[in-house]
Amino acid sequence: MEQHPTTGAVWKGETVDLELERSLRPGSWEEFIGQERVKERLKVLVASARARGEPMEHLLFCGPAGVGKTSLATLLAKEMGVNFRATSGPILERAGDLAGLLTSLEPGEILFIDEIHRLPRAVEEYLYPAMEDFRIDIVIDQGPSARSVRLTLPKFTLVGATTRVGMLTAPLRSRFGMVHRLDYYPVEEMARIVQRAAGILQVPLLADGAWEVARRARGTPRIANHLVRWIRDFALVKGQGRPVDVELACEALSMLEIDEDGLDDMDKRLLETLVFKFRGGPVGIHSLAVALGEDPGTLEEVHEPYLILQGFLKRTPQGRVATPRTYEKLRVTPGQSLQGELWKEREKEDT
Structure with missing residues (x-):
């Protein structure tokens, strides 16, 4: 074993103080930086539920990946003094998976389902009576002897999280008492998040260095924490x-x-491909994905939201279109052909 000269952490092989890494997640409302309006609403909900001695209503968090949906759900459980049970939509493949999870819940417990828009339809429909009436119907045996048995569930709070709220069905969305949207963070708040992470990891990060990291963290705390570790x-x-x-x-x-x-590199490749290969668009997401050798879902969910937010890309009914800021960044004029010098250099790198 060896000792890390900066943090004092002891590691063996590639395992480095995992507890220190976990501590980057906020442990109180004060440690959770940003999303002030959402936090204030949640504080009211928690105070009211505790005063009534009842679980909170079901909540839905939506917004980009890495902006604090899981952290807020964890804080809610801590503030309510109840257990926190976490799972994700893709894991719950069969109704029986969900039934086993629901029947094992304790009264007041918070069940967190990440990427809830990816629940299979059969599983989702099984969730409706559980959310509304705290009951589920399970089928016992098969064939002529099959019968339905109704089970009563303890009252619980379902907290769903999604990056694609538009993909939620209307029946599921309507069963959440409140929907909270979390947005990207401004640089000022990101700088505070970076400095907090640096303090926990014992990184001697000066104010100007923290600001530079915050500027490049895409308004996302998860990315900021990764950059601080790097x-x-x-x-x-x-x-x-x-x-x-x-x-x-x-x-x-x-x-x-x-x-x-x-x-990052893929963001820049996307913009260069759009400008030099497709003359600034419009171009469909699938054509763009084929040209980049990337999955269309990755482009839509990982790269496009930030490019659109920063004004580098527009989505139109005809397809993706480059903006004037994109041409300014690439230092080219609109309509420049595939023979642009920058594209030539990129193709040389690829070969």
Whole structure:
């Protein structure tokens, strides 16, 4: 075993102080930075439920990946003083999987279903009476001897999380008492999140370095935490233990190919392909995915939301279209052909 010279953590092989990594998740309302309107509403719900001595109503969190949906659900359980049970939509393949989970719940417990829009339809319909009447009907035996047995469930709170709220069916969406949308974070809040993570990981990150990381973290705390962990490792190896200023932070992020706008290599490839190969669009997502050798769902869920938010991309009924900011970033004029110098360089790299 060896000791980490910065954090003092002890590791063997590649296992490094997992408890320290888990501590990056906020443990109280005060530690949860941002999403102030959502937090205030949730505090009211928690206070009311505790005063009534009843579970909270079912809640739905929607928004981009990594903005705190799971963290908020965990905080709700902690504030209510109840157990937290977590699962995800794709895991619940059969109605029996959900039935086993529901019947094992304790009174008041919070059941968190991540990516709830990916629940199979049969499982989703099984969830309706559980949410409304706290009961489920299960079928025993098969054939002529089959019979239905109704089971009463303890009152619980279902917290669903989704990145694609539009894919939820209307019956499921209507059974949630409140829907809370979590958005990307402004740079000011991201800088506070970065500094908190740096403090927990014992990274000597200066204010200007924290601001630079926050600028490139795509408004997403999960990404910010990943970048802080990377900068910790980079500073240890390349920075020789010196405090991480803006210069060292830029060096670390450049090695990850994350530019000053927070765009990674695939983001830039997407914009270059759109401009140089499809003359700025419009182009369909499937054509764009084939040209990039990437899954259409990954482009839609991972890359496009941030590019649209930052004004680099537009979705139209005809397809994706490059914006003036994209041309400015690539330093080309609209209509520049496939023979652009930047595209030539990119194709040389690919070959």
